[in-house]
Amino acid sequence: MTDAAHNSPLSDPIPDKPPRSQWEEVWSQFRRHRGAMISLFILVVIVAGTYLGPLIWRADPQAIPSTLDMIKQRDARPIYTSIWDSGAKVQWANPLGTDNLARDNLARLMYGGRVSIAVGLLAMALSIVLGALVGVLAGYFRRLDSPLMRLTDLFLALPLLPLILVASLLFREPLSAAFGVEGGTFVLIVSLIGITSWMQTARIVRGDVLALKEREFVLAAKSVGTRPGRLIRRHVLPNVLSPIMVSATLGIATAIITESALSFLGFGFPPDFPTWGRLLNDSVDRMVSFPERVLWPGLMISLTVLCVNYIGDGLRDALDPRIRGR
């Protein structure tokens, strides 16, 4: 503050807008990342397409017509095929064609996306909760630090893909009995992915909590008698939110890829239950004649993961106060 300003406080320009909150700052920085903004748009379109699309496109993804109709309608190519192949079998009723049982490919793609995205989000949520819990406990309570970090190291040393494959076979029966075939597989896959992907988050959060613990505001909160639980919720957690958010975003991408990989290897959802990985796996055998059945699910997986990764990149830049405001 200069002397002049000190002497005449009334001549200071009065701010016409209230000061911007932290999240407004983050948003304005995020908007400058072109890739992230485009990705956010595409991702919103994909999610809206999978969740709202079935309200408009009312074909049933599981419905198999009666025998004669099925033989007539099955194995139709997408409409755009007729541009270069006038003899192709296309039907206006099925814009992306039908599969070998005459089920509508577009409807299956939408329902498959619902499942894949839901698995991605829930598995990410589970892994973030686990990771943040372990990280905060290890960083805040010195007594828990060593055993929890040993556990994290141990999980990092486990060969995860083989173990997920084994476990997905082992626990399938009991969970299917409890939640039904599809529900059981859903619970199984979400928990398997969540349980095997929390380690990076835990490490990052622990490091940040260790640094935060030495700061004055934590000491101040402690000195007025705040209990550890409240201190963590009120003062520590909000400050480690940005690394958690970044790893949450990237976690969605990993979870979607893992789910599709499991379905692709035949260890995921049951046959006939559409998810993007499952659709891809079912179509690989006939991909020479019907490349679109492989391309569309694969493109959707890749595009979703690409968008999520870009958003993660943009978020990391936006949440980094050293870059923000530049």
Place this chain on the structure above:
Amino acid sequence: MLTYTIRRLVLAVPTLLFISLVIFLLLELAPGDPMAQVPLTVPAEVKEQMREALGVGQPIWISFPKWLYQFFVIEPMVMIDYYFGTSLSEGQFRAISWQTRSPVMDIVVQRLPQTLWVVGVAYIVGFAIAIPVGIYSAYKQYSLFDNLGTFITMVGFSVPPFFSGVLVIVIFSVQLGWFPSIYDTTLVVNSWESFVKQLNQMFLPVMVLALQITSQTSRFMRSSMLDNLNQDYVRTARAKGLREQAVVMVHVLRNSMIPVITVMALSVPQIFGGAIITEQVFKVNGIGQLLITAIQANDLPMVQTLTFIFAVLIVVFNLIADVLYGLLDPRIRYD
């Protein structure tokens, strides 16, 4: 440094033992019965004897030490016998695969070369592309090359191998017919033609695996180079009149390689894991495919051994990465 290495090596032993116990306990829950395929005409007591011969249903405090003994004592003896013609392992019981009723390690050794060929070549190709790309895009930051490279690596990072594999099969082997889509493992390389054929069939799986390694590493290489390019010692080197090439390729590169080399070590177990999927796509019968078929067939000794081999890879390469980091960066002192 030596004491640190030794300490880490000693610590790795309980870690590996614990991991193998975890795998063992998990597999103990498996519902499968290796006698499920045996015809119903076989009497129950014979089946019981067969079960006993395979070691099914033993309590864990017998079966786990037995497996450890088989893996760490008998298998090395078999190997010594094979190379030196001795007969140390005679009369010893090796871990038997429930699928084929032959020793597990024999099958693993049969399958290993295919995986090593594909993974090894992909590893070399991946880093050979990634490092120059990373260097150049950092040096010309925000240039067209950098933006394009960043986009391509992001795509390579996001496209899962089971889609990129299928995609290159559709393009290069179905539409163009340049490369075979199925890996022929019976091919014996003994002449120039067969060598060319081997290269030809390796091209697609190597491409898919290398794309993943390249996109991960070149991003890392780029950011590591960027960290170093703005440092004071670079300005000093330029100020004393060194040629630009010497500044970038000697001073900056050598310092940026330190974290990249540890990533190179850490990515070895990762690409073995990634090879599980790639092998499945291209029908390479390596250890990844062996693992998948073993899990599907409930062949527990095989799954246990293979998973443990993957665990050993992870632990060993983590150790190598840490030791290399200490060796290369004089600022890091573990002692």
